[in-house]
Amino acid sequence: MTTKVALVTGASAGIGEATALKLKAQGYTVYAAARRVERMRSLAAAGVHVLSMDVTDDASMQTAMTRIIAEAGRIDVLVNNAGYGSYGAVEDVPLSEARAQFDVNVFGAVRLTQLALPHMRAQRSGTIVNITSMGGKIHTPLGAWYHGTKFALEAISDCLRMEVQPFGIDVVVIEPGGIKTEWADIAADKLRVISGKGAYAGQARAMAESMNGEASRxxxxxxxxxxxxxxxxxxxxxxxxRYAVGFGAKPMIFLRSLLSDRAFDGFMRMATGISRTALAGKP
Incomplete structure (x- = not known):
């Protein structure tokens, strides 16, 4: 029986690291990719093959896929997990940062999928797993660019699923809720830097606290x-x-399907602690 081969991106911590170890324990040959190879020493010690990869660098993605095929002869599972959250008011976020958010969260995942698909089609099997978020189905204040990437990846996954089904390839979307990773800290820090002063400062403070405050953790x-x-x-x-899992994922997605746009807006303002004072931009 041929050992199945998996590639997991964003594997230096959190969901990616846990997934690499889980698939390794299930008997997969696992390649774990991230920019910070030094943070994957524990994975290497566990028998996982670690790769240096930047999902915004086409050459590094091509090199990684070439190595996997050369060493293992196949790829059965691609887990597109690499990503981060860029928060800030639409008015405040530089378009360079908006493009960077799409480069990592969308175009990196799509490019790796393009590189994996010829091999999966040749073997008439494979699974593409795209990690989106409950944020691919709902919206929160000051998260336009992050939600934009997740909504986009959800739509791309749906179209891709129809395209590759005749070749025996599955496309699966994972929609995490609140998860104990570095994501919330990074997103909240970016939010404070970008919109922590000026017209949206009140909203930014409330939203950042709701993302990585003690109650949220x-x-x-x-x-x-x-x-x-x-x-x-x-x-x-x-x-x-689709699999909606983790704190709040199923309830929030279900609630979004029930409420009107404005009703959901009001619910999110209440849930994130954004008060009328914050909405007015006052301290």
Missing amino acids: KRQSPPQLIADTIAKAVSARRPRT
Whole structure:
């Protein structure tokens, strides 16, 4: 029986690291990719092959895929997990940062998918796993560019699923809720820098606190939950097209389907602690 081969991006911490270890434990030959190779020493010690990869650098992605095929002869699972959250008011966020958000969260995932698909088509099997977010179905204040990338990846996944189904390839979307990773800290820090002063400062302070405050941290789910879900999906004979998992994911997506746009706006302002004073931009 041929050992299946998986590539996991964004594997230096959090969901990516947990997924690489989970798939390795299930018998996969696992390649873990990230920009910071030095942070993947524990993965290497566990028998995972670590790769230096920047998903905004086409050459590094091509080199990684070439190495995988040369060494393992195939690729069965691609987990597009690399990503980050760029928050800030639309008025404040430089377009250079907006483009960077799409380069990492969307175009990097799509380019790796393009590189993997010829090999999956040749073997008439494979699974593409795209990590989006409950944020690919809902919206939050000051998160336009982040949500834009996740909405985009959801749509791309749907179209891709229809295209590759005749070749025996599955496309699965994972929609995490609140997860205990570095994501919230990075997103909140960016938000404070970009919109922490000026007209949107009140909203920015409230939103940043809701993202990485103590109360939020206590409710977040462990990355292992997402890793277990990914392992379940890639092992299934007929995986679901979507898995919403982690704190708040299913309730929030369901609530969005029930409420009107303005009703959901009001709910999110309340849930994130953005008061009338914050809306007015006052301290």
